[in-house]
Each structure stands twice: as C-alpha cells, then as structure tokens.
Amino acid sequence: MTASAILEVEGLSKTFKVKDSHGRSKVVHAVNDVNLSVGRGETVGLVGESGSGKSTLARLIVRLIESDKGVVQFEGQNLQGLSSKEMKKVRSKMQMVFQDPYSSLNPQMTVFDNVAFNLWVHGERKNTNKKVMEVLQDVGLSQRQAAQYPHELSGGQRQRVNIARALVMNPQLVVLDEPVSALDKSVQAQVLNLLQDLKQEYGLSYIFISHDLNVVEYMSDKVAIMYFGNLVETATSSALYGSPKHPYTRMLMDSIPTLSKRDKWSGFQSIGEPPDPLEPQAGCSFRSRCLKATSRCEAEVPVLKNHEGGHRVACHLWDNSVEPVSTIEWLESFANSIKYRSLFGEENENELE
C-alpha cells in the first residue's frame, strides 16, 4: 500500500450464478476477496491457470463487469458508484488490451477508425488524425496500414493496433489481458519489447495478465499468483522467482522448465485437476492437489499473510515458520503418488520440438 499507488484493489469479490448440468442454480466465486496495489510506473504480473479468475479480475478493475463487494481505487478515486459519465473520464486514463488479436478489432472498420473510435467517444475531433497517426507510428505501424482492414494484417500487427487503441487515450494504467498468448513465439518477443518501450515512453503502469510464468518474469516488477479466485502469493518478481513459497507457485514453476517452453493451452493441467468450481470444497482450495495438506487445510481457509519483505503467501504451511519440504522432494513424492507420472516426461519432450 504505497502512497504512490495508482491503483488499489481492496476486498474485491465477484460471484456468478450458473446452472449446472442438472439445471440447478449454483454460485461460483470467480474472484474472492482480492487485494492488490499497482504503483505508478510499476508492472504487476498476474498469473494463473485459465479459469483462475484473472480475466474476471481484469474486467472488474476496468469495470466491464460490476463487482459484488470491494473497492477499486484509481488515483485515489473509488470507481465503484461512479456514474457512467464520471466513469467515462476515468476510462481515458485506464485502458485495456485484449488477448485475441482476431476478435479484438472491429473487422468492419479500418485500422485508423478502430483506433480513432476511442477519440470520437471522448469527443476529440480536432487532432484525431495527428494523434492516431502518431500512436500508430509509435507501435510500429505505417500510414498505409492505417487505411487497411484488420483482416489484411498479421496477428502481431493486429496486436499492435490493439495496443495503439489503448494508448491513443494517453492512459496512466493499461490492463494487458494475455496480450501475447495468441501470438507466435518470435512475434511475442517483439510485442513484449514494444510494451516495455512504450511503458517508458508513455510513463505507463501495467497490469500484465498471463499464464506464462516466463513472460511474466520478463515483464513484471511485482507478481501475484492467482488460484481459484484467490491470490495465493504476491511478491516482487525477484523474490517470487527466487523462492516461491506457495505449493501452487512451485508446481507452476516446476512444470515449466525453460524460458522457451512452448505456449500450450493445457500447460498447467498436467498436475492434477483443479476442483469443480461448482462444488467448492471446504478449507484450502488447493489441498486436493497438495501433498502436504493437513487436517487444518481441510478445515480452515488460509489467508494471505505477510512474510519477509512484502512477500505474502496464503498457506498454512508457512504459518509455523517451518521450512516446507524441498521442491524436489515434494515433486518426487507427488509424482509417485499420482497416476500422472508420465506427464512430466512428455512436457519435456514437447519442449524439444
């Protein structure tokens, strides 16, 4: 909770009502009591499996969907309860870049119009032309491409348009929702570098969402790990990657051996199955996949507690200040105990492709 925080999220929760296969109404806690702060000029990485609630959290922050509980403070202003008119002013300072370069651009509008639309919305008619062309240039697109339609561009180019659309508003904070996951590896690097450059140039703060730990490490100052709607561990990038504390974080890291690991949708699925969100279990939501789970984990939900130097983790194992089993030991016993043994090997083979 630094004074220079541009965004502070406190106790943010969101539940969805869904129907299960039998048609019964169920409540899913998509985001559960999340606290997060983003400092000015900072990049906060948000990591989690698909379905962990990170996209929902992003949409709650930019108020694409309304939260049930909690506060989002942007530049000290509580966004909840703002009228759509007041919100509109905030929106110019807080933008979002979407994941899918295909569906995130209006196919019936030119690149220029796609970007300029944001300016039209805010009634800026005067320098539209100049501003749009500038920002397109900044993201590395040419004048010719401005007049083209999205389908005439490559995936990477489209993602540049996507970024340009966010930047044309001159925002303070950009929420990047898996901005490179749909791109080829080589293009990913280009876009990531572009994002780094733009951050300097425009003085931006980022919330960078990804399931790819390597990418997050490269981008982020601070990292938050999300599991099942909860933040389970937050720390500076170096602290987290240096000594991951939560068993889940360890699992994630150990399942991705190298930086060049191919992006795969099922990347995290290899170790156990997450529980059914429709039938949440009592206690720690990770305990079914955790080898060190105790009776306490079944009874009590762990809360995010501070450890050394702002490294926070939500795990009962760390309450007793006892060093948990080493990672290797943990993994071995895990591999022995479950029937997914062979999966690690396959992951490794994949990496060689």
Next chain:
Amino acid sequence: MKKWMRKSLSCSVAATVLSLLVVGCGNSASTPESKQGSGGTLIIGATFSNLPNMDVYPDQGYEGRRFVGNQLYDPLIIDNPNTNSFDPGLASSWESKDMKVWTFHLRSGVKFQDGTAWNASSAVFNLDRILNKNFQYYYPQVAALLTARTKEITSYQAIDDMTLEITLKEQDSFFPSDVTQILFASPTAIQKYGNDDYQNHPVGTGPFAVAKVVPRQELDLVPNKDYWRGAPKLDQLILKPMSDPATRYAALLSSQINWAEVPPTETIPQIKQKGFQVVTKPYPHIWAIVPDMSKPPFNDKRVREAFVRAIDRKAMSDQLLNGASIPADGPMYPESNLYPKDAPAFDYNLDLAKQLLTAAGYPNGVTIAVNMPSSGSGNMWPLPMSEFIQQQEAKIGINITFRTYDWNQIITQYRAGFSGPMADANGIAYSLASGTLLGDLETSFVLKEPQGSDIMGYDNPQLDQLVRQAKASTDPAGRDKLLAQGWGIVQSDIALLPVVHDLNLRVLSPKVQGLVTPATWFVDLTTVWVSK
C-alpha cells in the same frame, strides 16, 4: 304514357331475345321427353358456404329455405312455386271473414316423419315455441327470425283437434303469405332433443327427411315415402355447399354434382355446347343496392337517379352476365301481376346522370362505401357485378368502395340497418325476393325495425296510405291493384337502387328429368328424377 310504352316494349323485346337465347333450354327442361320415371340421386351444388341449420327457420337466406326448409317441412299454406298463387298445405282450407280472425282447417291423416300425428295441438306447440315466452320450449333464436311474419298475431288457439284459429291485431289481407313462411316441426322431436340440439335431428312433414349430415360437406336427404302430396320420385337428394361459382361448374363437369346453381356466366355457351340443360325463368327478385337515405349523398333523389342512370344495366345483363338477368328499373320484376306498368324507367344516360349529380351539389363527384356479400342465395355473381358498377359509377364521379362480407353476415347487417355496424356505409348490395310475399312492400318500404326492414330511412305517406288500404282489402284483385300502385311509388322514389332482375340460372345434367321450372325462387323437387 309514351314513356312506359317504350319501356314496356323494350322489356318485352329483351324478354323475347332472352327466351331465344337462354330460356330455350329451360323450356326443354320443363317439357322433358319422357314424363314418366323415378329414382336416382340428385346432387345439388348450392351457393351457400355452409349447410344451413335445419330448424324451422334455416339460415343462409332463402337458399336455406329453398333446399332445406321447404324439403323438410311444410307450412299451413303453400306459395305455389309455379303459379304464383296459394295452395293448401298443412291446412286443407282456410278462411277469414274480417281479415282479422283466421281459421285454418288442418289436413287430416298427415304424420310427421317420426310418426307423430299432425293436429291442432302440434300446431299450437309450434306457435308457442316462437310466440309464447313462458312456454317450456320457447326458442328465442328462431322466434327472432320469424318476428316479421308473426308480428300481427295476438292470439291463437285450437278450436278442435283439426282446427286452428289465429287472431291478428288488425285486418291483414297479406297474412296468408306470411303463413307460407311458418314451418312446423314435430313436437316429439323437439321435446326429445331440446331446442338447441333439435336442429341436428330435424323432423317435419315435408317431402324429404334427413339421412346424414356431414358438417360443411353435405346433407343427405331421403324421400318421405308417406308424403301427403305423394312420395318424391328421387331415391336420394344430396345438398353440397359450394360458395364459389367456378367450383360448382367444375364439379358439374366432373359429374360430382348433377345440378349446379348459378355457374360462372361466361361458361353458359360452353355449358350448352356440352349438352347440359340451362334453366332460367323470371321470378320475383331484384339485385339492388339498398341506399341509406337518411344521410348524404343518397338522401337526395337526384343522386339516386344519377346512380341508377350511370349503370349500363343492359350491357351488364347481356355482356357481363351473358343474359342471365334482365335490366331493372325498380324492385318489382316485369312479369309480376304487381308490376307497376306506368312507373318511370331510368334508362342508361351518362350525361343526364352527370347533370343530376351536379345539380345535387356534387360537381366533383362523391365517394361512398357499399357493403356486399361474397356469394349466397340470389346474389348472383356479386364480385364481377360490383366491380362493373364501380367502373360505371366512376365515370360520373361516384367512387365506390365495396366491402365484402359473408352472406350470413350481410343478412344480419341488413337487418341491423345503417345505425348499427354499417353506420359508415352508404349502401348495401342485397338481393331481395321482392314480391314473393304480399307483405313484402310493407315489410321492406313501410315498416321500420323490428317489424319490418325499411332500413333506408324511406318515408312516403302516400305509400303508407296505399299499403294500409291494401292490407285491409278483402278483394284480392283490388288489393293487387293497390299494391302495384305502391310498387310504382317505390320505383319512382328510387327507394332502392335497382340493378338487375335475376333469372334464376341453374344448370342440370341431361339426366335430371321432370323439373317444372318454377316461377318463384322456390322449387318443387318432388317431380324430379334422375335417369340412369
């Protein structure tokens, strides 16, 4: 009276031409080669869109009465279809000294089709059913339909087992013709089935009895072997509702029926060529537009005259209808003994029509709405006829919007008059069997509802006076003279916008024998047989 001479001459010429053109075949039908024979199934394609209900007052207009009512039931007095005179029916004789108290001597030995004996008590049962509100079997639905015929009756009683006495409010020499419209049903059947269900199991004294009903499709009748006038010659009589002329014609050509009412007029030459019998004969009938004389523009006689003069009724009869009608100048048809020979004619004259319309204050024309039936008894071919009139009137600036309704609806609209659902209409195209009954003049042009149907808001004290005299008259010849005079007044006042007189066109298969072409709307089917 040069005028009527000319008119009468043209009429007779027209009639002669017509008889040469069309009636020629009719004659052959009325004088079939073999007068002897019996049996066969007669299948009639009638103009109604649905089978009429079969209570004593069938709906679907006179078509329902002709083919259902008169076949199942008998009245006390029969309006002879061929001679235009009264014949004894269920009463073998009747008399009245003062035209107020009428005594009917009932025919003995007559039985209803279910064996119930016909006598004064069954007659009273039937009258109670329509006149006595306290009677167990009082039936408002039928009673309402007969109001115009029973309006004069104050009391009735059985003098003895076979004598019925009816007392009227006032002298009424028209009463016998009203009596022809009151039919008698078996009290046993009404008691057995109750008023509502009775119409599905009708029992009368008539020449035919119901064998089978298929709603909307056909009514099968079988002859009443014990019919008091002698059993009908047919083995079977079948009625089929076919509201569309083309359907009737097609059915005739493909032998699905052997008797077609009013086929499409343009088919007449073809029909003859194919050897069918084409039957026509003048009878009391007028196809007219009944104007609303209580509001503009038809409150002005000049507009009414202009309207009539604008229609080329000769072209309509000869060309559009291929000779199946004769032009009309008034409600009474020329062959009638009630025809007003000295009444004015309104020849086709566009210039005069235009002048009259201008004089009436419509130099730029006027727009009117007229309701009309889509088909139905006596309505001939309403669609082409109304469209023809529409074109003709447009030439002098009268623009007509025709609105089409089902015939049964037009009947109720007509009864309701221009104050009810027709309030926005200026007229209604309607076919009247005017002159069928002695009381028609009074009912249509003197009495307003509920007793009569002078819906056009027509009033002429001179006519009222004449009708009152005729009604009280005890001398039939004098009465008819007065009535003819009355019809003349109606004609010269143009209380009805006359178009054409129907000639009752029907087409029979060559196998249908023995028909005596009737001079009225009604028809006697007991003489008919169908050869193999």
Next chain:
Amino acid sequence: MEISIHKTNHKEKDFKRDVMDEIQENTQTRRSFIQKLYSDPVAWGATFWIVLMIGTAVFAPFLTPYSPVSGNIGNRLMPIGTPGHFLGTDEQGRDMITRILFGGRMTLLMGIVPVAAACLVGGALGVIAGYFGKAVQSIIMRCLDVFYAFPALVLAIAISAALGPGVRNTFVSLPIVFIAPIARVTATAVQQIKGLEFFEAARVSGASHWMIIRFHLIRNIFRPVFAYVSTLIGISILVASSLSFLGLGVTPPTAEWGAMLRSLQDALYTQPTVAIAPGVMIFLTALAFNLLSDSIQDALDVRS
C-alpha cells in the same frame, strides 16, 4: 454473462474463433461480393427481371393506352393474341397487359415495403434484445415467440381477417408476420458479435450504447441480417398475393396479381390462358427475387 470456467473454455474459444472467421471471411469478400454477383449470370437474369418490373411499374401509365380500372364490357374475356389486346382482356373487358403492368406496382410494393418495415422494427427489437441481454431479451423474445408459433400465412390471414380487407391493412399485417423472424436472426447475430473482444474494448473506451451500436454492432450484423432479409421478399410477394386471392388484401378495382387471379377464377374454364397469366407474373417475380437472394447469399457466403 458467460463464465469462463475451465471445462467450457476450449469450446468457447473455438466458437469465438468460428464467428470471427466468418466475419473475417465476409470482410475479405467485401470487394469480391460485387464481383461475384457481377460474374453470376443467374443474378444478372434475376436483376434484369426485377429492374424490368420496377421500370414498367413506374412507367406503366406511359406504356399503355388503356385504363387499368375501367374497360369495355363488350370486349370481355378476349383470348390471348387479340389485336390491340395482346394478352387478351379480363372479365370486365380490361386490357390484361395494362392490368398486369399496373398490378406489378402493388406486387412490388407488397414484396418490398412490408419486409423493409419489418426490418426496421424487427432489427431494432433484435438489436435491443441482443444488446441488452438477459431480462430484456427474454421479454422481447418470449413475446415474439408467440408470433413465431404460427405459420406465416396463417398469421397473415388471421391478422388481415381481424383488421378487415384493404391495402392499408395488408401493410400492417405483413410486417407483423416478418418482425419475429427478423428480430430473432438479428438478436442471434448481435449475441455473436457481443461475445467478441472488440465489443468489450468499445465498452472500456466509455462509448455510449448508441456509439457502440452504431459503429460496432450494426456494421457487423448488417451482412447476415441482409442476407436473411433478402430471402423474405419473395415470401412477402407470395403471402400478399395469397391474401388478395382470398379477398383479404387488395380490393377491386385496384389491379394486383393475386386479386386478378381471384376475379378471373370464374373465367378459368373459358379462357384458361388469360386467367392464369397473373399467376405466371407472381411466379416469375417471386422467382427473380429468390434467385437474386440466393446469389446474394452465395456471394456473401453466409449460407450454412
């Protein structure tokens, strides 16, 4: 709101991709759409017939010396090939060519106007239903379901019967028939667009509903909806002429092909060729619109 829970994730993604692919493909055909139509001889033929019909309908009074409403009763039911009346005359002695030319006016109007009107109303309802989702959508769609529950012709007949015959009432009853299907197609298209990220991006920009609908929605649903609506014109022509044939639509003396068939029905046995002529026109015109619609769908490649 669709929640992205683990199990459905793949499917949802695939679905999005499908919709996008479709839109992209359509966009790619943007230029080739006209080219495709241009190189389609059937489309040419159909367009030629429609343009011919429109032209003759507009210039009908200059193309014929006769009146469409009044004729010479002495010349009724002349056969085809009569000098001066090439297609013969009708039961009132009116020139058939004249009647057919003027009748084309009504038929074209009855094909296009109700569909256009239904498109405005049904399109708006569909956009509202699809855009605002959930409660609004169920209310609108449940109401429209009721109209969907009748075969088009039955609904048109029932409404026309209730309102009474006449051209004006036909222009009320026909659009009502088409509103429900158009709204449904539009709502489906909107929902598909709504699931796409550019739509969310527009919302993040703070754009008003109207801006989003105008720039992001209507542009993207136009093609599928247009392709669907083009199939309705032929149906509208048929339903309208059916109403007139039953006496529930255009009333005499106005020339309209269905009404002409009705009044010529009695002449079916004496002058069959004259009596069926208006039906040929209905058939050819409906066919032309259907062929054109088919070609449009092919060119837009939206037919599944």
Next chain:
Amino acid sequence: MTRLFHRFLQAIPTLFGITLVAFALVHIMPGSPIDALVPPDASADVRAQVIHIYGLDKPLPVQYVLWLTHAVRGDFGMSIGMRVPVNQLLAQAIQNTLILGVAAAFFSFVTGTVLGVLAGLNQGKWIDRMVSTLGLAGVSIPAYWLAMVMVILFSIQLGWLPSSGMHSQGQEGNVLDLLAHVVIPAIALGFTPVGVISRMVRTSLLQVVKQDFVLALRAKGLMRRQILWHLLRNAALPVLTVTGLELGYLLGGSILVETIFAWPGLGGLLNSAIGLRDIPVIQAGILLIGTLFVLMNIVVDFVNSAVDPRIQRT
C-alpha cells in the same frame, strides 16, 4: 426425457401467448359478435338472453379466463355458424387436413429425395442445376395458382382426376377414390417443400459421401446400388426432420389449397369461420394451429438434438 420435458416447460409461456393471441384477434375484429348470433329485429330481452347464453355480457378478462379454462379441458363451446360443438368440427377437420398434409408430405419427401439424390450423384452437372432451380421454383410458385392450373389440366382438359371434394358420392371409405381426390391438392401443397428437401438430401448425401465408410464399402466391392442404399440410410434422419418441419408450413398453405378444392379440413374451416365471424371456431382453430406448430417444432428440435448432439438450441 428430462430435456424433452424441459422443452415442453419452456413452451408453456408461448402456448399461453398463443391463447392470448387467439382470444384477442377475434376481439379486434370490427363489429360485435352478437350480430352474428341474433338478428337486430329481435326484442331486447331475446338479445340479452342470447348474449348471456354465450357469456358475451361478461368483461373481456372474465370471458378470456372462462374460455381458457374450458379450452384447457378441451371444450371450445358451440359453433355460432353451425351450432355443433366446435370440438366435433375441429376433430373432423384436423383429420382431413392430416390426410392432405401427410399425402403432401409424402409427395414432397419422395420427390425431394429422388431429386436430391439425382443432384447429389451428379454434383455440378446440368441435372444438379436443374434440381436447384426447380427447388427455387417450388418456393416461388403460389400454391393456389398451381392448384388452379392442375385442375384445368387434369380435371377439365384430361378428365383424369376429380376437381374438388374428398370423395365421390357414395364412395366414403373407398381408399382408391380418396387417393384420386387427394392427388392434385397434395401435389399443389407439397410442391413448395420439394426444393427445401431436395437441397437437404443433396447436402447430407455429399457429406456422407466424404466420410470414410463409403470408401470402406467401395473397398468391400459393394454394388453401386448397395452403396446408395447405405448412403440414403445415413442421410435419412436430417431429411425426415426437415420434412417434419415442413409439415408446419403445409398447415399454413392448406388454407388456400383447401379453399380451392373444397377440402373439408382445418384451413377451409378456418377460412369459412373467418367469413362467418364464427368466433368459437376461429379461436379454437388458431389455438390448434399454433399449438400444433409449437409441438411440432419441439419434437423436431428434440429429434434433431437426439440425433446430433452437436446441435444444442436454446
């Protein structure tokens, strides 16, 4: 089964709406229904009596509830025009309409399948194009006009078939006679769906041809005819579903065709009831058609999703 049950539950609001439409439509008709019941020259108390008998003196919502409660029990009252229970009329009419409908569906199914197979086996050739044009012609042709043309040709000119009605005199129950009567109306009615069905057959045939098992069959050395039989069996279900859906269309087209042929079915009954303002019949008829249509859609939907689990409609 639960899914089917759910679909029925979902249809309840729609069915409720249909009853509202059926009730409301006749009440926006101009003129009071009482005019069809009682002549105006009837006395006031007679009028009042009849109004009371038909319940027309009650407020509209009450009339609606009364009508609905009776309708749910299958009692639609007495026909005003024909004074027989509406049930009786409807039962007979729907039976006759079904005869016509099934005959038409049979015609369009057989013709559509044959044409579709021809087109599918000759993909891209002239016969394929002919079939697709014929299909479009089917949906462009006014059924009533086709009926008129066929009557001229086959009844009047050639005298092969009867021009109207359901059976000849005294031939009730004679199946051959009924067949002779049903031919023209069934073809006129069934011509429109031929195009839709043939297109469907063609598509599913082409889809099946692509599948491996055809190759396998060929490899097994099966005769061409035998392969075709296999193909048809695999393409049959979607085609049957489409035919089922088209039955709903036939219900609509039957109004015109039945009127022309004086076929005593539901369409003709409804048309004449409209002319007569026979309110109980109109209401019951509209309700019946709407309900049949909805049920048919549910069944078709259900069969569809049962056969092909990929199709999940909301």
